[in-house]
Amino acid sequence: MKYDVIIVGAGPGGIFSAYELMKADPSLKVGVFEAGNELKKRKCPIDGEKITSCIHCASCDIMSGFGGAGAFSDGKYNITNDFGGTLYKYIGKKQALDLMEYVDAINLSYGGEGTKLYSTANTSIKKLCMQNQLNLLNASVRHLGTDINYVVLENLYEYLKDKVEFRFNYKVEDIEVKEGIYLVSGQDKSDECRKCIVSVGRTGSRWMEEICKKLDIATKSNRVDLGVRVELPAAIFSHLTDELYESKIVYRTETFEDKVRTFCMNPKGIVVNENTNGIVTVNGHSYEDPKKQTENTNFALLVAKHFSEPFENSNEYGESIARLSNMLGGGVILQRFGDLIRGRRSNENRISESFVTPTLNATPGDLSLVLPKRILDGIIEMIYALDKIAPGTANEDTLLYGVEVKFYNMEVQVDPNLETKYKGLYIIGDGSGVTHSLSHASASGVYVSRQILKEVLDKQKGW
Ligand SMILES: Cc1cc2nc3c(=O)[nH]c(=O)nc-3n(C[C@H](O)[C@H](O)[C@H](O)COP(=O)(O)OP(=O)(O)OC[C@H]3O[C@@H](n4cnc5c(N)ncnc54)[C@H](O)[C@@H]3O)c2cc1C
Numbered sequence: 001m002k003y004d005v006i007i008v009g010a011g012p013g014g015i016f017s018a019y020e021l022m023k024a025d026p027s028l029k030v031g032v033f034e035a036g037n038e039l040k041k042r043k044c045p046i047d048g049e050k051i052t053s054c055i056h057c058a059s060c061d062i063m064s065g066f067g068g069a070g071a072f073s074d075g076k077y078n079i080t081n082d083f084g085g086t087l088y089k090y091i092g093k094k095q096a097l098d099l100m101e102y103v104d105a106i107n108l109s110y111g112g113e114g115t116k117l118y119s120t121a122n123t124s125i126k127k128l129c130m131q132n133q134l135n136l137l138n139a140s141v142r143h144l145g146t147d148i149n150y151v152v153l154e155n156l157y158e159y160l161k162d163k164v165e166f167r168f169n170y171k172v173e174d175i176e177v178k179e180g181i182y183l184v185s186g187q188d189k190s191d192e193c194r195k196c197i198v199s200v201g202r203t204g205s206r207w208m209e210e211i212c213k214k215l216d217i218a219t220k221s222n223r224v225d226l227g228v229r230v231e232l233p234a235a236i237f238s239h240l241t242d243e244l245y246e247s248k249i250v251y252r253t254e255t256f257e258d259k260v261r262t263f264c265m266n267p268k269g270i271v272v273n274e275n276t277n278g279i280v281t282v283n284g285h286s287y288e289d290p291k292k293q294t295e296n297t298n299f300a301l302l303v304a305k306h307f308s309e310p311f312e313n314s315n316e317y318g319e320s321i322a323r324l325s326n327m328l329g330g331g332v333i334l335q336r337f338g339d340l341i342r343g344r345r346s347n348e349n350r351i352s353e354s355f356v357t358p359t360l361n362a363t364p365g366d367l368s369l370v371l372p373k374r375i376l377d378g379i380i381e382m383i384y385a386l387d388k389i390a391p392g393t394a395n396e397d398t399l400l401y402g403v404e405v406k407f408y409n410m411e412v413q414v415d416p417n418l419e420t421k422y423k424g425l426y427i428i429g430d431g432s433g434v435t436h437s438l439s440h441a442s443a444s445g446v447y448v449s450r451q452i453l454k455e456v457l458d459k460q461k462g463w
Contacts, residue, residue, distance in 0.1 A: 003031045003165075005452060006184045006193040008172045010034035011068020012438050013199030013429025015156055016103060016445030022163045024453050030164040031191060033184065035171040035203070036064025039150075039157055042071060046273070048361070053331055056278050059169070063203045063275065066168070067153040069430070070438045074266055074285035075149025076246055077104055077439040080139035083248055084437030087444055090416050099443035104142050110155040115288065117142050118245040125240060125389075129249055132388040137248040145288025175211055177422050195424045195452050199445060200431040202276065205315070205409045208431050217420050218413040222433050224318035225263070225406035226375055227302035228367060229282045230383070231399040232356060234268050234297040236392040241267035241297060251385045253378045260382040263300040263406070268293035271360035271401055273332060279322045280331045282360070282401040294359050300404045301382050303375045318405040325370045325403045329363035333370060333403075337383065338396025340367060340376075354397040367402045409433040417451050418444060426451075 005021060007014045010032050018032055036042065042061040045051050063069045079100040081088040088096040108115075119140045120126065129136040144152060160166075175196060176183040182196040200208055212219050240247050246265040253260060269286025284298040307314045325333050335346045336354055345366035351358065368376055379400075387394035411433030418426050418434070426448040428434070429441035 001031065001191045002029070003191060003193040004028045005030045005195045005197065006182070006191060007032045007197045007199060008184065009068065009199040009201060009204060009429070009431065010066045010166070011199060011201045011429060012070055012442040013201070013431070013435070013445040014068070014197070015066070015160070016442040017197045017199065017428070017449045018160055018164050019106065019156065020446045020449035021453065022160060025456055026163055028456065031167065031193070032164050033167045033170045033172050033186070034064075034066060035059055036168065037061060037066070038166070038168045039066040039071065039153055042066070052361075054273065054275050054278075054280050060203070060275050066157055066166075068201050069203065071150065071153060072146055072285065073149060073438065074146055074264070074269065075144030075152075075438070076264070077107065077142040077144065078139045078246070078437060079104060079142070079439060080137070082137040082139060085435035085440035087435055087440045090414070090418060090434065091447055096440075096443060099446050100439045102446060103439060103442040107142065107144065107152050110159070111151040112142070112144050112148055115142060115144050115148055116245070118243070120244060120247070123243060125243065125247065128389050132385060133251065134385055134389060135250045137250065139248065141244075141246050143245050143288070146285050147292070148288050175215070175425070177215065177425070180424070182425060195426070197426045197428060197445070197448055198431060199429040199441070201441075202407055202409060202430050204431050205407070206277070208412070208427070209410060212412055215420070215422065219410040221307065221312045221314055222408035222410050223304045223306040224314040224408065225302040225304050226318055226321060226371065227260070227300055227379055227404050228371070229271055229284055229298055229300050229401040229404045230393075231271055231296050231298040231358065231401065232393060232395070234295055237267065237297045237390050240390060241265065249386070251382045253381045255377055255381065256374055258303055258374065258378045260301055260303050260378045263302050265297065265299035267297045268295070269298055270294055271298050271358070273360065276405075276407060277319070279319055280326055281322050281403055281405045282332045282362070283404065296356065296359055298359070301379045302404065302406060303378050315407045318407055321370060321372070322403050322405050328369060329365050332360065332362040332401050333365040333367055334358060334360070334362035335365060335367045335400050335402070336396060337394060337398040337400060340400060341380070343368070354399070356397045356399050358399055360401060362401055367400060370402055406436075408436060418448050419451070
């Protein structure tokens with residue numbers, strides 16, 4: 001088949017690329033090739049009864065398929081240049097924010113209307129943080145919630161499904177450059193396109209690396225974030241979460257001067273397993289619907305590690321630590337903060353007597369056998385620092401789940417158009433290493449489609 005544009009990956013980056021192209025020029029022939037399932041068929045087989053742990057499906061329905069890694073996420077669209085990626089370095093701060101706001105407006109018109117936008121502007125919490133050696137990062141955050149996020153995706157799919165050609169359960173295996181066109185192949189098929197947008201996210205990181213090697217596109221290693229997910233009674237953090245929903249707070253440790261930060265805060269949410277390339281780690285989300293909310297709030301505490309030489313594969317380091325936790329706990333390990341401080345493992349009995357009821361069925365154990373001392377010390381210091389602005393954070397019964405790993409793709413060399421050295425081959429979203437969030441990945445999709453549309457308008461010049 002011949003396409004004007006082929007988009008590889010139907011995560012937020014791919015979806016918003018397709019949306020922007022179709023909105024501006026529905027006559028374009030666009031193919032979206034996705035390794036995972038369409039949205040309604042995405043269902044993790046873990047049911048808690050017959051199947052209680054990951055059975056390593058060929059394509060993980062949590063991470064892959066229409067909606068990408070974000071489909072069952074909390075749907076927090078952070079509108080900021082302070083975190084979530086470095087898109088602004090390529091396209092400028094103002095344009096990056098404008099695009100994130102544009103994405104927000106689309107989400108609202110496709111089912112997100114009525115959801116709340118929180119902001120750190122004019123909050124007294126910033127001062128409270130500063131007084132306690134903590135730094136609250138600036139952001140506006142649209143919280144769609146897992147349920148509304150899903151509805152928005154359903155509506156976007158309805159809009160797109162008859163306009164672009166979706167090919168699900170179709171993993172692209174190769175991209176070849178042939179005299180101004182691209183051959184995109186997989187499963188014994190090969191298709192041609194003039195422009196190719198690659199948006200394969202974290203699940204496509206290994207494949208992306210291979211393609212870059214084959215096409216001689218330069219890459220550089222990115223960081224890995226390691227830590228734990230904290231779960232505590234929602235009341236302890238309510239003064240922060242009621243006003244800001246999500247607060248990104250950074251602390252510099254006294255011992256090592258490492259930065260520890262809060263990440264992915266889920267008020268009244270649940271802790272969940274995450275599967276990356278067969279390794280089970282922890283994550284969390286929450287629902288907008290009060291009926292689905294819990295009495296707990298969860299968030300991650302992460303420390304960034306970046307390796308350069310002689311060892312430069314930061315992700316492999318993160319994977320090894322996650323694998324160690326899987327070896328010891330058969331999956332995610334759970335420990336009470338009080339047990340960690342006393343240097344003893346948690347067990348079923350201690351967890352059952354805890355005042356905080358875990359929302360994830362994880363294996364009670366000892367995180368100090370898994371996380372390197374430097375990282376664990378940083379996390380403990382941060383818990384005591386947070387205790388000053390949210391007393392109760394360092395309670396004995398605060399639950400810690402490990403490990404939480406945030407993998408980053410290696411950063412692919414792209415120009416300010418997010419285009420590789422091959423004209424018409426764009427690498428965007430988390431797969432490019434440039435973005436690490438829903439809003440930045442989506443914005444990068446809109447951005448490249450607008451670059452392509454500029455050329456389409458100029459049809460006489462050989463489009
Ligand atoms: C549990 C969870 C919760 C999260 N919560 C939030 C949140 O609240 N806020 C936030 O900002 N971010 C959140 N994130 C991160 C967010 O989901 C990602 O930053 C975002 O989805 C990146 O979008 P993307 O399009 O770049 O990649 P992805 O969403 O990863 O999509 C890439 C798609 O490409 C497909 N693909 C990969 N390789 C191939 C191939 N070779 N051929 C065809 N298809 C391929 C994959 O199957 C996948 O569907 C969360 C992530 C997880 C896992």
